[in-house]
Amino acid sequence: MDLLSGELNARLKAASGPTLWLVDENIQLSSAPNAAVTVVGNRFDVIERLEQQGWQARFGDFELSDFANEQFDCILYRVSKEKPVVHYLIQEARRLLAPQGCLVLLGDKGEGIRTYARKAASCLGGERQEQKLGKDSWCAHITPGPRAGDCPEHQNYPELRPACEDDTRVYWSKPGLFGWNKVDRGSAFLIERLPEMLGQSLPLAGRMLDLGAGFGYLSLNAAGPDTRLTCTDNNAAALLACRFNLQQAGLEGRVVAADAADRVEGPFDVILCNPPFHSGFAVDGDLTDRFLSAAARLLDRNGTACFVVNQHIPLERKAAPLFKDIQLHADNGHFKLVRLRQPIHP
Ligand SMILES: C[S@@+](CC[C@H](N)C(=O)[O-])C[C@H]1O[C@@H](n2cnc3c(N)ncnc32)[C@H](O)[C@@H]1O
Structure with a gap:
């Protein structure tokens, strides 16, 4: 299992407060289902597999509007390949995270994880901490704060x-x-x-x-x-x-x-x-x-x-x-x- 998946699995296992896990196709899962975690994903095969394993999982194009404002203590996201998807989900995190909550972004340097972390911090308006997991792999913690700004790079992802x-x-x-x-x-x-x-x-x-x-x-x-x-x-x-x-x-x-x-x-x-x-x-x-x-x-x-x-x-x-x-x-x-x-x- 790669470093990012290992870190993600550890966090899924440890989650206790309401947690949202945003998932696309980049997963290697070893963790048992955790009732504190709601999974939303855009790949039918991934969501079907997670449901079979007992996760509370929902398939869709990251439509998150029916979740309440500030509903989650933690949002976990191994970044996707497409930039507008990542920026859109960072913007959604701003609305969905509780004031003491935390957005956890995982990714490799070549995937732009450090830029995402920086931009997410300015969008959410709080602090960011970055943890190096290995040569190229990073885990970033971003908290909401008073200086929340725009996240303009999502290019209206939801719209065709x-x-x-x-x-x-x-x-x-x-x-x-x-x-x-x-x-x-x-x-x-x-x-x-x-x-x-x-x-x-x-x-x-x-x-x-x-x-x-x-x-x-x-x-x-x-x-x-x-x-x-x-x-x-x-x-x-x-x-x-x-x-x-x-x-x-x-x-x-x-x-x-x-x-x-x-x-x-x-x-x-x-x-x-x-x-x-x-x-x-x-x-x-x-x-x-x-x-x-x-x-x-x-x-x-x-x-x-x-x-x-x-x-x-x-x-x-x-x-x-x-x-x-x-x-x-x-x-x-x-x-x-x-x-x-x-x-x-x-
Ligand atoms: C090379 S694209 C072809 C798309 C389209 N038919 C075209 O000609 O432009 C392959 C398609 O397979 C889909 N795909 C990938 N994995 C799949 C899976 N496990 N089950 C069903 N479709 C999948 C992708 O989402 C993508 O739309």
């Missing part, structure tokens, strides 16, 4: 905004989502080649799954009025953005919170997927395997799954135990498109 566009439309999104303000070049490559990959024109008819949908780019470009569309993701902000973009485009679809589609029932005629390979600050090759297994489970016997991945990911090898028909359809030097058919259902 027009984030990027192409020839067809504007995509609404927000910081914290995968590639939130750009069309992913791999996904654009998949859409460009999709008609020839499937042997049918767009929009698609039939049952389609967008696996790891993000803000819905693949669905928005492949689906139409005759598509029975399901989109799934584990990120609360992605689910919000996806629902909004589908609605803007006049598309009907189910948008399902799940961990690698574990709550989704098939079968589907077409599955589209640009699988994740990052989990928080770490690379997680296992995620690709889990997405492939989900695709095999959910694909109709006569269906087709179309994946786009970075060129270096050995998708064909990983897919070999799961599909009888695996074809490298295209490779543009950066991304490859792989067509999977005839799933091997156990």
Whole structure:
């Protein structure tokens, strides 16, 4: 277990007064559930796991408005990757902390923890103490005080905004989502080649799954009025953005919170997927395997799954135990498109 996780676990265990633990995907947990702690997190898989272990946990896009002012003695937060999310949560801490309370920020130097600590102290208006846990890891304590100031850098995190566009439309999104303000070049490559990959024109008819949908780019470009569309993701902000973009485009679809589609029932005629390979600050090759297994489970016997991945990911090898028909359809030097058919259902 890394130093930050060790420190976080010790604090979760020791918490006695009302404590809020803000969590995204960066956790290694060893501590038993503590009834003093309320957990709020934006990753469905993390919250589902914590609930199963007995934690009082809530999934959402860090909507904290129903907590009362000054409700918590302590707020624990291992900082997220996206700056506006961190600044927004620091601002929320200012309202939620009791006068004698404490915001505890944990993070590495490269993640900007020391800057966050400084800015949190000027936002909360109290004192800050920083504790070095190891070479790069820090734990900062910030208390509320009389000199509370603005926290302007949250960029209105709660709101969706027009984030990027192409020839067809504007995509609404927000910081914290995968590639939130750009069309992913791999996904654009998949859409460009999709008609020839499937042997049918767009929009698609039939049952389609967008696996790891993000803000819905693949669905928005492949689906139409005759598509029975399901989109799934584990990120609360992605689910919000996806629902909004589908609605803007006049598309009907189910948008399902799940961990690698574990709550989704098939079968589907077409599955589209640009699988994740990052989990928080770490690379997680296992995620690709889990997405492939989900695709095999959910694909109709006569269906087709179309994946786009970075060129270096050995998708064909990983897919070999799961599909009888695996074809490298295209490779543009950066991304490859792989067509999977005839799933091997156990
Ligand atoms: C590479 S992005 C692709 C997004 C979108 N389909 C696109 O083409 O722009 C991968 C997506 O998988 C989601 N994801 C990551 N881990 C997941 C998990 N365990 N379960 C479900 N979705 C996950 C991420 O939130 C992200 O939206």
